[in-house]
Amino acid sequence: MKRTVNTNITGPLKKHLAAFTPEFSVSEIGTVTSVGDGVAKVDGLEGCGYMEIVEFAGGIKGVAINLEEKSVGIIVMGEVLGIREGDEVRATGQILSTPVGDGFLGRVVNPLGEPVDGKPNVATKTRYPLEKIAPGVVFRQQVNTPLQTGIKAIDAMIPIGRGQRELIIGDRNTGKTAIAVDAIINQKGEDVICIYVAIGQKTSRVAQVINALEKFDAMSYSIVVSATSSDPASYQYMAPYTGCALAEYFLDRGKDVLVVYDDLSKHAWAYRQISLILRRPSGREAYPGDVFYLHSRLLERAVRLNDDHGGGSITALPIIETLANDLSAYIPTNVISITDGQIFLESDLFYAGQRPAINVGQSVSRVGSSAQIKAMKKIAGSLRVDLAQYRSLAAFAQFSTDVDEITKKQIDRGSRLVELLKQPQFVPMSVERQVVSIWAGTKGHLDDIPLSRIGDFEQQFLDFMEREHRKILTTIARDKALSEETEKQLKQAVEIFRKGFVV
Amino acid sequence: MKRNRKDPLIPDTPNEADTAVVTSAAPLDGRLKSLVSSVVSRIGTVRSIEYRVDPEVLGGIRIRIGNRVLDTSLKRQLSEIVKSLKSD
Numbered sequence: 293m294k295r296t297v298n299t300n301i302t303g304p305l306k307k308h309l310a311a312f313t314p315e316f317s318v319s320e321i322g323t324v325t326s327v328g329d330g331v332a333k334v335d336g337l338e339g340c341g342y343m344e345i346v347e348f349a350g351g352i353k354g355v356a357i358n359l360e361e362k363s364v365g366i367i368v369m370g371e372v373l374g375i376r377e378g379d380e381v382r383a384t385g386q387i388l389s390t391p392v393g394d395g396f397l398g399r400v401v402n403p404l405g406e407p408v409d410g411k412p413n414v415a416t417k418t419r420y421p422l423e424k425i426a427p428g429v430v431f432r433q434q435v436n437t438p439l440q441t442g443i444k445a446i447d448a449m450i451p452i453g454r455g456q457r458e459l460i461i462g463d464r465n466t467g468k469t470a471i472a473v474d475a476i477i478n479q480k481g482e483d484v485i486c487i488y489v490a491i492g493q494k495t496s497r498v499a500q501v502i503n504a505l506e507k508f509d510a511m512s513y514s515i516v517v518s519a520t521s522s523d524p525a526s527y528q529y530m531a532p533y534t535g536c537a538l539a540e541y542f543l544d545r546g547k548d549v550l551v552v553y554d555d556l557s558k559h560a561w562a563y564r565q566i567s568l569i570l571r572r573p574s575g576r577e578a579y580p581g582d583v584f585y586l587h588s589r590l591l592e593r594a595v596r597l598n599d600d601h602g603g604g605s606i607t608a609l610p611i612i613e614t615l616a617n618d619l620s621a622y623i624p625t626n627v628i629s630i631t632d633g634q635i636f637l638e639s640d641l642f643y644a645g646q647r648p649a650i651n652v653g654q655s656v657s658r659v660g661s662s663a664q665i666k667a668m669k670k671i672a673g674s675l676r677v678d679l680a681q682y683r684s685l686a687a688f689a690q691f692s693t694d695v696d697e698i699t700k701k702q703i704d705r706g707s708r709l710v711e712l713l714k715q716p717q718f719v720p721m722s723v724e725r726q727v728v729s730i731w732a733g734t735k736g737h738l739d740d741i742p743l744s745r746i747g748d749f750e751q752q753f754l755d756f757m758e759r760e761h762r763k764i765l766t767t768i769a770r771d772k773a774l775s776e777e778t779e780k781q782l783k784q785a786v787e788i789f790r791k792g793f794v795v
Numbered sequence: 796m797k798r799n800r801k802d803p804l805i806p807d808t809p810n811e812a813d814t815a816v817v818t819s820a821a822p823l824d825g826r827l828k829s830l831v832s833s834v835v836s837r838i839g840t841v842r843s844i845e846y847r848v849d850p851e852v853l854g855g856i857r858i859r860i861g862n863r864v865l866d867t868s869l870k871r872q873l874s875e876i877v878k879s880l881k882s883d
Contacts, residue, residue, distance in 0.1 A: 305880075312879060314872045318865045336862040351878060382864075 320383040322364060324348075327375045330524045331569045332366045334381050340364050343423055345384045350374045353404070354381070355388050355526065358570050365570050367526040369404060389419040390534045392541035397485070400502060400516040403530040408518055420541055422533040426592035433598035435632075438663045439550065439607050442478030442720020443471060445650045445713045448672040448730055449679075450635055453663025454484075454548050455596025455605040459627055461612045461619070462637030466649050468611045470717050471635065472552040473501060475609065477508045478720035479550060485542045486514040487551045489535035492528045492558030495520045508718060521558075528562035536593050539606045543595070546602035551594070555611035556587055560623050577622050584626050591630050619654075633657035647714060652676075653683055665772035667727045674734040675709060682706020701739075708738045711746040724768040725754050728782065731774070737786050745795060753789050761785045815841040818849050818857040818868075831856065834865070 322336030332354060340346065346354045346366055352374055358365025368375065390405040393416030400409035407413060435453035452458045460468045476486040488505075490498045498518050505511045515538055519531035532553050539549040553559070560583055567580035575581050587610070594608035612627050617638060619628065628634055633656045642649035661669045681702050695703070712733045715721070721729070729750050732738060741749050757765055764781050768774060815835045817823075823831065823846060832844060835858055854869035 308880065309876065312876055314867075314875060316865065316867050318863050321859075321862055321864050338862060351874075380864075 319385075322346075322381045322383075324375060324377050324379045324381060325363065327368075327372060327377060329565075329569045330368055330372055330526055331566065332368055332372070332375055332381070334364045334366055335362070337364045337381065337383055340383050341387070343388045345386045345388055347382045347384055348375050349379050355530075356383075357566075358572075367529070367566055368524065369526050369530070370524065372524070387421050388423065388530070389421045390537050391416045392418050392420045392538050396515045396538060397513060398511045398515075400518055401534075402523070403517060403519050403527045403534040405534065418541065420537040422530060422537050423589075424537070424540065424593065426589070427595050427597065427601075431595070431597055431601050433596050433603075434662065435596050435605075435659045436662050437548075437596075437605075438665060438668075438723075439475075439484070439548075440478055440482070440723050441471065441475040442722070443474055443648055444715055444721060444726050444730065445648055445652065446471070446635060447664075447723065447726055448668060448713075449652055449676055450633065450650070450655045450657040451660065451663045451668070451672075452607065452609075452633075452657060453596075453659045454607050455594065456633070456657070456659045456663065457591050457594045457608040457610065457631040458657060459610050459612060459631040459634040460637070461614060461624060461628070461634050462649070463614055463617055463639045466637035466639050466642050467647060467717075468613070468637060469497075469501065469554055471637075471648060472554060472609055472611065473504055474718065474720045475550065476505065476514060476552065477510050477718065479513065480508075480510060483548065484513070485539070485547055485549045486510065487517065487535045487539055487549065488514060489517045489519075489532050489551065489553050491519055491531050491553065491555060492521045492562060493554065495522070504718065525562040525565045528559060529566055532556070532559055532590050536590060536606070540593065543597065543604040543606050544602065546604045548604060549606045551606060551608050553590070553608065553610040555613055556627060557611075557613045557623055560586065579622060583623070584630075587627055588630050591627075632659055645714075646710065647717075650713075652679055665723060667768050667772060667774040668723060670774050671727060671731050671734055675730055678702075678705055678709055678734060682710070704739060705736065707743060708741070708746055709733050711743055712738065712750060714747065722769070724765045725757075727768055727774065728757060728765065729754060731779075731782060732786055735783075737790065741793075742795060749793060752793065753786065756789045757785065813842045814860075815844045816847060816859045817844060818847045818852055818859075820848070820850055820852045820854050820869075822846070822848055823856075831858070834858065835860070 320337055320339050322334040324332050325335050326333045340356045342356065342359060344356050346356055348354060352368060352370040354366040354368045356364050356366050391414060393414060395414040395416055399407055399414060402408050435455040437454045439452045439454045440447055441452060460471055462468050476488060479486055488501065498520060502516055505514055517531050517535045519527040535551050539551050542549050560579060563583065563586050564579050568574060572580050591608055591610060594606045596605040597603055610627060610631065612624050614621065614624055636651045636654045637649045638651045641651060685699060685703055712729065732753065738746060738749065764778060767778055817831055835841060835844060841860060852868040852870050855867045857868045858865045
């Protein structure tokens with residue numbers, strides 16, 4: 293890449309040099325006794341603290357995480373190749389921290405807060421520690437504000453609130469990242485900062501996500517923390533905590549933040565690698581004994597603060613990849629017990645065309661309807677019931693012509709609602725449109741439309757509402773409730789539309 | 796490494812903190828040496844001072860006592876400048 297050289301470089305350089313004042317102090321040093329696999333063992337550094345940043349020759353940084361009687365185990369944050377046995381290591385006296393600030397919005401950084409998007413460093417003086425004790429009980433408030441993902445199936449039946457931790461779990465290629473990206477795109481105009489933490493992913497995938505965020509104008513309120521699979525295990529280990537520290541900066545200023553950890557399975561792998569190299573005792577599936585604590589201390593920092601402390605919130609969407617839909621494996625069960633619910637994506641549903649492939653029966657949100665607007669709460673109840681009945685009759689759905697009238701009706705209604713819940717990627721729906729769409733389905737206005745035409749019906753009906761009855765939509769959006777009057781108007785509107793709809 | 800002197804079963808190793816190593820770019824004269832020894836006594840107590848000459852240091856001195864270092868060499872100052880430029 294050609295760059296033009298600014299001939300005025302001597303001026304700023306001279307100014308910088310004149311302002312430079314060297315600091316002299318006595319520092320603690322150690323000597324590297326062995327190095328390899330991302331870990332350096334160092335003799336000396338007696339006064340070194342846990343999680344203290346140390347510096348190798350050449351400016352490579354490391355973090356001390358094993359304090360033993362005779363040596364210190366340091367994970368290298370950078371290229372191990374530049375470190376040799378016998379090198380001096382200097383303790384910096386700083387706990388592992390990252391720069392934070394408003395300047396990070398729109399940027400892509402590595403776990404040390406350094407830019408990886410080719411743009412200059414973020415100018416900021418504030419640093420936040422990566423490890424922090426989560427706010428205690430006294431600081432918290434109940435989760436009562438919805439975080440709209442824009443995905444009908446989620447916002448209606450597995451609603452997420454600001455300050456909640458909701459796990460997105462499923463096999464590979466079931467649409468986990470797609471849900472997270474749609475949720476981020478839907479926060480446009482909602483005054484929510486979004487942070488996407490990519491852990492151990494292919495660099496091309498991270499680039500795709502960034503592309504999508506840019507295309508839908510979401511980067512202006514988002515930060516991407518990237519530790520790809522070619523980055524050292526130490527980067528992958530630290531990345532989620534960096535994302536959380538960046539979020540806490542905005543939390544302390546009373547803002548709402550959404551953090552996506554994609555994905556924590558690879559995070560556990562990186563931590564397992566580091567622990568095995570440090571010879572820490574391993575347990576089930578070779579994970580170290582504190583792999584639960586690895587995730588619990590991260591997710592506990594997702595919080596809804598009470599008004600005395602700013603009223604901000606951090607909502608966490610951790611992602612876990614399962615193998616063969618096994619929810620009872622070690623890491624999945626750990627994270628399920630930590631989070632306030634899970635969205636379970638099944639590959640069978642995905643390949644059968646049900647996208648998003650959410651298994652509504654096994655997904656749950658423990659915050660539930662406290663995180664829904666009144667309008668949605670009203671119609672989601674009947675949606676849930678209809679779908680549950682449909683699921684229990686699913687086996688008979690194949691013989692729907694051979695069953696009694698009532699069962700047939702339930703099957704027809706259920707299959708239409710399932711069809712209604714399908715949604716293409718990158719098209720998150722505002723909550724008032726969701727309410728109108730689901731209302732039409734649960735009130736039976738779709739019962740005589742053929743299954744294959746449901747998608748078109750919904751699309752055209754919503755367009756019709758935007759054109760002719762925009763007032764109804766704005767009323768729902770403003771009042772957040774569905775009054776009797778509005779329902780009557782909706783009923784009239786849908787009947788007009790149905791007359792004009794070509795089946 | 797400091798060992799526990801109270802436990803007679805743990806052998807005593809020569810305390811590295813007994814000797815200070817002072818590295819300079821060129822040999823020091825008597826006046827400089829006495830200045831250096833007063834600085835050394837402020838950092839820690841030593842039994843002897845060893846003087847080394849290493850042109851790589853470029854200038855200034857580097858005092859090491861055991862695992863504690865006071866580095867005012869030109870080499871280190873230059874690397875600090877480079878670091879501060881990089882972070883801008």
